[in-house]
Amino acid sequence: MxxxxxxxxxxxxxxxxxxxxxxxxxxxxxxxxxxxxxxxxxxxxxxxxxxxxxxxxxxxxxxxxxxxxxxxxxxxxxxxxxxxxxxxxxxxxxxxxxxxxxxxxxxxxxxxxxxxxxxxxxxxxxxxxxxxDNNIPELTTDSSYRNKISDIITDGKFEWGGCxxxxxxxxxxxxxxxxxxxxxxxxxxxxxxxxxxxxxxxxxxMLYMRIDCKCHGLSGSCTLKTCWRKMxxxxxxxxxxxxxxxxxxxxxxxxxxxxxxxxxxxxxxxxxxxxxxxxxxxxxxxxxxxxxxxGTKGRYCNPNSMSVGGCDLMCCGRGFSKEQITVTENCMCQFKWCCEVKCKTCVTEKTVYQCL
Structure with a gap:
């Protein structure tokens, strides 16, 4: 579908x-x-x-x-x-x-x-x-966290900016x-x-916003950080x-x-x-x-796992079959300057397990 x-x-x-x-x-x-x-x-x-x-x-x-x-x-x-x-x-x-x-x-x-x-x-x-959004985060009720932000801002080394x-x-x-x-x-x-x-x-x-920062300064020094909130x-x-x-x-x-x-x-x-x-x-x-x-008939499973995805659970006790399949995939990829990735095509045999 x-x-x-x-x-x-x-x-x-x-x-x-x-x-x-x-x-x-x-x-x-x-x-x-x-x-x-x-x-x-x-x-x-x-x-x-x-x-x-x-x-x-x-x-x-x-x-x-x-x-x-x-x-x-x-x-x-x-x-x-x-x-x-x-x-x-x-x-x-x-x-x-x-x-x-x-x-x-x-x-x-x-x-x-x-x-x-x-x-x-x-x-x-x-x-x-x-x-x-260029506001200082208010995503926590921890006053010590907000005070820490204020302290950093006022020392001249940190400011909110960016997008x-x-x-x-x-x-x-x-x-x-x-x-x-x-x-x-x-x-x-x-x-x-x-x-x-x-x-x-x-x-x-909303409650797990993170802070991204970018350093500014001569020769890569981080004398000033511009920070903003990111999802x-x-x-x-x-x-x-x-x-x-x-x-x-x-x-x-x-x-x-x-x-x-x-x-x-x-x-x-x-x-x-x-x-x-x-x-x-x-x-x-x-x-x-x-x-x-x-149902789970025909689903692939892992016979070595006793947890979710394992054949015992996935197949609901019905058992599973084992077979060899041919898989074609990219391999031995190399990055070529600039800007291309070249790969070879490899054909391999793979063992798979399917629920009965």
């Missing part, structure tokens, strides 16, 4: 979860990534979403780019798991129908991807409505686009869970969210229907960085149209 089609399907599910049955209108369309087409098809847009579609179509393009970034990261983080964030037809959308740990990750990484893409577009000058990433703008647009419609349905446990996981994704970007590498965001997936908390609705509480009395309430879910995940071992599982 084309990645562009999946992006639009993901977009419609994230914005209109109640309209899941009508997701597949875009299958086969060459216009699925066209901003005008997305907004024109989205007749049920309301509030901020409609306003963004009408007045900030360049933001919608970055939303789509962020969704693509999110799907690729999801596939990397889950490449060794039974559910590998597949974008196969009739699978992805059905998996997202349930409030499972997998769905929690998809929502979180998508919100993070949208935040990341919009913020990056700001820094690169693609969006006229935002500028670089800092305006993550606050990316955070705002991600919130407006992904949360706006759901805020009207807060009494629904699914809505509460999705809003929480959206926020966890944005938090994984974390998105792969690090993915790793952070994957850790939260592994430690995600199962929740239930409170009696008043306005909040979520842990299912067990001994479990601490989840923080804004944690992922939450309310339904047990399918085992994904066997093909099931009902839950969108493609």
């Amino acid at each position: 084309r990645i562009q089609t999946v992006l639009v399907c993901l977009y419609f599910y994230l914005v209109f979860p109640e309209n899941i049955i009508g997701l597949w209108w875009a299958v086969g369309s060459p216009l699925v990534m066209d901003t005008n087409s997305i907004c024109r098809k989205s007749r049920r847009l309301a509030g901020k979403q409609q306003e963004i579609c009408q007045n900030e179509k360049e933001i919608v393009a970055e939303v789509a780019r962020g969704a693509q970034l999110a799907i690729l990261e999801c596939q990397f983080q889950f490449r060794l798991r039974k559910w590998n964030c597949t974008t196969a037809r009739r699978s992805f959308a059905k998996v997202l129908r349930r409030d499972t740990r997998e769905t929690a990750f998809v929502y979180a990484v998508t919100a993070a991807g949208v935040t990341y893409a919009v913020t990056q577009a700001c820094s690169m000058g693609r969006l006229l409505q935002c500028t670089c 800092g990433d305006n993550v606050e703008f990316g955070y705002l647009k991600s919130t407006e686009f992904m949360d706006a419609r759901r805020k009207k349905r807060r009494g629904d446990i699914t809505t509460l869970i999705q809003l929480h996981n959206n926020e966890a994704g944005r938090t994984a970007v 974390p590498i998105f792969r690090d965001v993915g790793y952070r969210l994957k850790e939260k997936f592994d430690g995600s908390a199962k929740v239930i609705g409170s009696n008043d229907g306005k909040t979520l509480i842990p299912e067990g009395n001994t479990i601490k309430p989840p923080s804004r960085e944690d992922l939450i879910y309310s339904e047990k995940s399918p085992d994904f071992c066997k093909r099931s149209k009902r839950v969108g599982s493609l």
